[in-house]
Amino acid sequence: MLIDALGTVHQPYLANTVADTGAAAEPRIVSLVPSITELLCELGLSSSLVGRTGFCIHPKSVVQTIPKIGGTKDVNIEKIRKLAPSHLIVNIDENEKPTVEALAKFIPHVIVTHPLEPRDNLALYQLLGGIFGVQERAQDLCARFETAYAALDHIPTSAQQVVYCIWQDPWMTVSRDTYIAAMLALIGWQTWSPPDTNLRYPAFQWPSALQHPIDRVLLSTEPYRFTESHVDALEKQLGVPVQLVDGEMLSWYGSRAIAGLQYLKQLAKQ
Template sequence: MTQGALFDALGTLHAPVAGTSARIVSLVPSITELVCDLGLAPLLVGRTGFCIHPSALIGDIPKIGGTKDVNIDKIRKLAPTHLIVNIDENEKPTVDRLAEFIPHVIVTHPVRPEDNPALYTLLGGIFNVQQRAQQLSTEFQLALQGLQARRPSQPPQTVLYCIWKDPWMTVSCDTYIANMLDLIGWKTWQVPASDKRYPVFEWHDALLHGVDMVLLSSEPYRFTEEHVDALERQIGKPVCLVDGELISWYGSRAIRGLHYLKELADGTSDWSA
């Protein structure tokens, strides 16, 4: 393997872009933010309706649908040279259709917080912003070191991280979210005998005996303090509302996410119930 080669999550080798000729469509909200934080907002020609950060830079960039229900014809008219997608967030049949007319498809799949510097390097190398990518990597490593150096204020806990209701859904231990929580000793409760990464579950006594705390994420389902109060009364367990973007978004937001984890573990976050 060539040193410094730019391989994406599927092992596809990407070449650096000549100058500023790229036209980027991003189907991943967190990576749209990363593209902007790398200084590449002028190259973005399309984004999903869920790509909302940074608001000051993306307001005029055309929306092309959601992460899973994109407008193929609208994207075609934008004449992109590069498409950025994610294995979890985007549908493979849709990506395959887009690949028929978009020359370069960059597939991402961070599953651990530690995967972020490689993501910065990949996009920084492809779009010739290596210096900014290195700055982000340094910021991330310093934040990670600070989190790892903290003295735990409490013993490890088993948490149930809820991402949806009606039906109730959680995350498995091989997800980015679970690996983020693991950095502060919060082990994710697993749905028994399920091989799904985002499984449905039902409330029952065995579940409640197996968890110390329930986390309600602010996204993708918009849980609120009202949900926290109602669920605490229902299950008799501690329930905490958490900022889903800071826990589940990789990319540049992950740097803030590491600081947020420390606040959560120390009980100093404004989001803590």
């Protein structure tokens, strides 16, 4: 069965025959998730994408021809309505529930995603592959993922406590039940987060973080655009190792996750 993150059962999309032309109608997909947009292109569905967010930037040569419909949280509902999509793909963390509910009033099929750990990508590939009739491409992605995942078994790892920063002013990090934390755990890196909150992406202050043994601080290149200048300044301030990490490799699921697993191998050597 093709079941999404909310437990909704989806049926495979069957191209409808247009009575007056006899042509097959492709699905019309709007993606509000950057990593899903990239995955759809990898699955050979770029021609079915009729709308994407301004943050959907990969693959660049393909997405630049797909209309933008706003951001992940501030979408233009009327613009989407005019695109007449048959499918909407969203993510629980990245998109606002009221917005999705408003779109669901006129979009027939809403597919909700919510990968929480790397191996959830396998179900994601199979879900989209099954819905849109590209099972063979989905299986190829599954095989590539399994190869990259298995390769991590052969690298030495060392347990480390890290603070993974996604924002400043205020400083924000990730809890251990996030996809990012699960990725880092594959190489033995455990993320610190404030103990007095249930938020998945909590704000914090450095004095509280440094009260715990911290081996290194990681500054992500997204969603905040941390740079090496931030690394130098924070390292001088804290007196602990600070390094810049590729946020796309560690937070983007979908097809990017395969490269993300390979990226983890490089991090483990540092």
